[in-house]
Amino acid sequence: LPRGLFLDKTLSVMKGELADECDYRKEAESARFFASEEGVGRDHRFRVPWIWDGSTERVLVMQNMDGVSVGGNVVDSLSQESRDQVGFMSDRRRVVAEKHQIAATIIELRMKELFEFRMLQPDPNWSNFLWNERTKQIELIDFGATRSYSREFIDRWMHLLQDAVAEDREACIHW
Numbered sequence: 464l465p466r467g468l469f470l471d472k473t474l475s476v477m478k479g480e481l482a483d484e485c486d487y488r489k490e491a492e493s494a495r496f497f498a499s500e501e502g503v504g505r506d507h508r509f510r511v512p513w514i515w516d517g518s519t520e521r522v523l524v525m526q527n528m529d530g531v532s533v534g535g536n537v538v539d540s541l542s543q544e545s546r547d548q549v550g551f552m553s554d555r556r557r558v559v560a561e562k563h564q565i566a567a568t569i570i571e572l573r574m575k576e577l578f579e580f581r582m583l584q585p586d587p588n589w590s591n592f593l594w595n596e597r598t599k600q601i602e603l604i605d606f607g608a609t610r611s612y613s614r615e616f617i618d619r620w621m622h623l624l625q626d627a628v629a630e631d632r633e634a635c636i637h638w
Contacts (some may be wrong), residue, residue, distance in 0.1 A: 492527065493606035493607075497584075503572065504582060509601050512528055513525065530602040541594070569601065581611060581614060581617050585609075604609060
């Protein structure tokens, strides 16, 4: 194990995160927030499943989403219409920035999660983002790991990020 790894603390944090992942009442609340107007409810690029009001801490009932995971090679299987809509070029000279329009939209969402909502779904699994060919939307699923952060924490984190980009080591140490 790497030197300085506090295994007991790491395991304790992992145990708490797993418990949160299994608290379906918490997941339902997070999904409802993301579906609301304060979340992505007004953004036509995203769709969040509805959650049944009868869901409990141990049973979560939600709408089935029809999209396919954006992980792996799903991009290569999109129709030409979808490839055109999301910025894909049909010839061999694909432009990287255009090829990854879906990813760029997800990254924009992640920044909104942090800096506007101050609620982040930190599970870095691309299978939590589905592309729906019919509706041309990114469907968001699995809100079990969602965390809320205080404005103070996010502001300090932003200072650290800005100073890291500026390569200001002393300021990074400060933040």
